[in-house]
Amino acid sequence: MADFVQTTVNKTALRDLAVPIADVTSFNTLVQSVIDDNPFGCVGYTDGDGQTVDPIVLNREHYIAKVDFLDAGKRVGTVSLNSPSIAAFDANAAEVLANTALKTAMGATDVVRNGPRETYYAQLRCHDPSGDDYYVTFTRKTVRLSSYQDDAIRDAVETWADDITSLD
Template sequence: MADFVQKTVNKTALRDLTVPIADVTSFNNLIETIIDDNPFGCVGYTGSDGQPVAAVVRNREHYTAKVDFLNGEGKRVGTVSLQSPSIAAFNANAAAVMGNAALATAMGGDAERNFAGETYYAQLKCHDPSGDDYYVTFTRKTVRISSYQDDAIRTAVETWADAVPALA
């Protein structure tokens, strides 16, 4: 019987944020800053299809809007959760539910956004100069570095995050 032989050591590190990221605009600004400024020193490369790939790219993302329906006494009588593939869809879907009178009637209450209950998720794929790909995943409450091998990658991301007030 053949044994499995370890070929790489992929690590994961997690930072819990003291205060959740305030809103989807702040979240998106953070993600765009990383893509634009490349603070981790990643490098672009040519993909297997021969096309250039940027040093840092959005790998996956989704955003969940929450709308509560409150009756005349302020009691929640219903809720709608809308997971969307982009911020544009997130905003459009939330606005559609907020303005849907038939849904409000069916729920038996008035629509109110539950901003505190909303979630955001964006995973960035980074290409290290060593040739390794790793991921930096952001939610409102955490930052996760995954699939990295060299501790210098964690150190670079951690040093950057230490200087970003929203990531304390």
């Protein structure tokens, strides 16, 4: 009978943020700066199909807008809008805010965004010079480093995060 033999050690590290990232614009600026500035020293490569792959790519993202329906200041309903991009996040929320039929159906006199309850998620895939891929995942409240093997990767991400005020 054959045994399973460990071939790699993949690690995960998490940084909880003391203060959630303020808004989707700040979140997007942070994520885009990692893609544009490549602070971890990632490298591009050519995949098995001969396609060039950038050093850091947006692997997946989603955003959840929260819209509250109020009557005399009391919440009478809530809508959550799970969107695949920031553009859809903004457009979907605007559509609900302007929807008078929905407002009436909820029995509301006012409709407002509930920014503090909104969530953002973006996962970046980074290609290390060693050839390993790892992921840096941002939410409003955390930064997660996953699927890395070498602690030097964690050290590079941590050093970068230490210099970003919003990631304290």
